[in-house]
Amino acid sequence: MLAARQDIAQAAARPERPELVIRARERTHQAIRELRAAVLELHPVILELGLAPAITAVARQHAQRGGFQVEVDVAPGSDGDPERSRLVLSLVRELLTNITRHAGARRAGVSLRRCAGELQLEVWDDGSGIELSRPGQALLDGHIGLASVAQRVEALAGGFELDSAPGSGTTVRACIPLQP
Numbered sequence: 001m002l003a004a005r006q007d008i009a010q011a012a013a014r015p016e017r018p019e020l021v022i023r024a025r026e027r028t029h030q031a032i033r034e035l036r037a038a039v040l041e042l043h044p045v046i047l048e049l050g051l052a053p054a055i056t057a058v059a060r061q062h063a064q065r066g067g068f069q070v071e072v073d074v075a076p077g078s079d080g081d082p083e084r085s086r087l088v089l090s091l092v093r094e095l096l097t098n099i100t101r102h103a104g105a106r107r108a109g110v111s112l113r114r115c116a117g118e119l120q121l122e123v124w125d126d127g128s129g130i131e132l133s134r135p136g137q138a139l140l141d142g143h144i145g146l147a148s149v150a151q152r153v154e155a156l157a158g159g160f161e162l163d164s165a166p167g168s169g170t171t172v173r174a175c176i177p178l179q180p
């Protein structure tokens with residue numbers, strides 16, 4: 001926004017340079033997109049519409065940012081209680097953020113099912129994959145994404161599984177009990 005303000009000030013002082021107005025408009029549009037994305041990250045009001053639409057919105061946002069195609073399959077009745085729905089949405093967001101930042105994927109997917117008293121979440125990509133020892137090293141380096149996902153799931157007596165290898169994509173599975 002500061003750059004756009006500067007472009008507008010220069011354009012006002014130099015009306016013979018219309019490209020400054022165009023650049024200011026582009027910077028303003030970019031700032032609005034980034035602000036909307038930040039608001040969505042901070043307060044997932046879309047969860048009020050239900051877990052399936054919320055997951056779809058987050059997945060599309062990350063796919064657009066990361067330049068990959070995304071498939072979302074949320075089975076009817078997969079909503080848990082509000083606390084678990086918030087947890088699932090935050091897990092999906094964190095895992096898709098990892099795909100966006102690190103995987104170089106062309107395709108990714110999110111699947112959520114309710115089965116045998118638990119929510120079963122799977123997030124996958126066809127990207128670069130990772131060494132299975134990498135999450136532990138990343139944690140030591142101060143990157144807490146995957147470790148945080150695993151800890152949040154395990155804190156609810158759930159299960160977490162990471163399946164990956166360099167060059168073959170990554171699949172993360174989380175099973176979250178519906179009863180505390």
